[in-house]
Amino acid sequence: MTREPTSPTFRRDAAAVLAARLAEPRRFLQVVAGPRQVGKTTLVHQVLSGSRRPHVFVTADEPALRDASWLTAQWERARLLAKSEGKGGAVLALDEVQKIPDWSEAVKRLWDEDTRHRLPLRVVLLGSAPLLVQHGLSESLAGRFEIVHLPHWSFTEMHTVFGFTLEQYLYFGGYPGAAPLANDSQRWRRYLLDSLIETTIARDVLLLTRVDKPALLRRLFELGCRYSGQVLSYTKMLGQLHDAGNTTTLAHYLELLTGAGMLTGLSKYSGKVVRARASSPKLQVFNTALLTAQSGLTPAEVRADREFWGRLTESAVGAHLANAAASGLCELFYWREGNREVDFVLRHGRTVVGLEVKSGRAPDSLPGLAAFSAAFKPKRTLLVGGDGIPVEEFLSRPVTDWLEDA
Secondary structure, three states: OOOOOOOOOOOOHHHHHHHHHHHOOOOOEEEEEOOOOOOHHHHHHHHHHOOOOOEEEEEOOOOOOOOHHHHHHHHHHHHHHHHHOHHHOEEEEEEOHHHOOOHHHHHHHHHHHHHHHOOOEEEEEEEOOHHHHHHHHHHHOOOOEEEEEOOOOOHHHHHHHHOOOHHHHHHHOOOOOOHHHOOOHHHHHHHHHHHHHHHHHHHHHHOOOOOOOHHHHHHHHHHHHHOOOOEOOHHHHHHHHOOOOOHHHHHHHHHHHHHOOOEEEEEEOOOOHHHHHOOOOEEEEOOHHHHHHHHOOOHHHHHHOHHHHHHHHHHHHHHHHHHHHHOOOOEEEEEEEOOEEEEEEEEEOOEEEEEEEOOOOOOOOOHHHHHHHHHHOOOEEEEEOOOOEOHHHHHHOOHHHHOOOO
């Protein structure tokens, strides 16, 4: 049984980061970026409500068309508020900013005007699709912004707020909005499929990016969930998808799904960037809820299926690592040479860590870790699960703990 949130005022760690930046003198645009339904809007409201500085919060995620003139009008409204407050200034928060056509050019013009006039108006931009937001930022706003990354909810957060056990977290994942439905797994699944997955694909990917084969993108996502934790070449993917597309198209669609915080493809670790990018990807969901919702299996059926449970456990560990990598805390790879494989390889600067997940389908010996250690001399190798680090302990600790000196 799940419980109603026990911490109605729970704040994610990123809230303190954003609050501290907004308390500083005006320097950069603050961009709160992350997948849909991870609490970006809630977090910004929490920070603004706890600040003494007045603010304007508006959203472009409305049925009515929002354009650059609407954006300019909202900015002028915030400017008047900032001027009335004197040196303290004000804050303008723009939600779902990537829905506005040519938003980055408008923001650049308005921000630079305020800079010239020394107007103390701090600006926060929120966006559901990091890849799309990043695209607009890099084109027009280079040097003018900082990003506050907001990943999927961790096991620790879901346990703290909703009382999730490890088994519940593996199945229901880290979507706080869906957590109250966990007592009815079929209702929870329909919510995930209809309100979250389809909305993300339709509104955060297809609506904002040219996709010539939307059905192929959807099938790629379903395939990625089914094969999460496995290495699959693009050629084999095309064979599974029965489509006349090409590997370049699939690689592009996988990048879009990565940007939306749904599914990614890990590169093979080689120590060389060129070879890593040319490798077959290891498919990995960012949230195990995506995997279980697509499977159609109930929690009891998943627990009884040893093969599926082992894959789910490995995907949960991978999601924990992938969210850290998406937040810029490390780089994430896999390694394989012949029949020897290491599930995950973490790299931060010159620090390299090899990691193997021991689940129901893992062998007793670990020749992959031994071969990887001999080839690359990592800082350490880790075994998660089995007689290694308990899965619950691993998911309860920040990924950076495993990269730091003991």
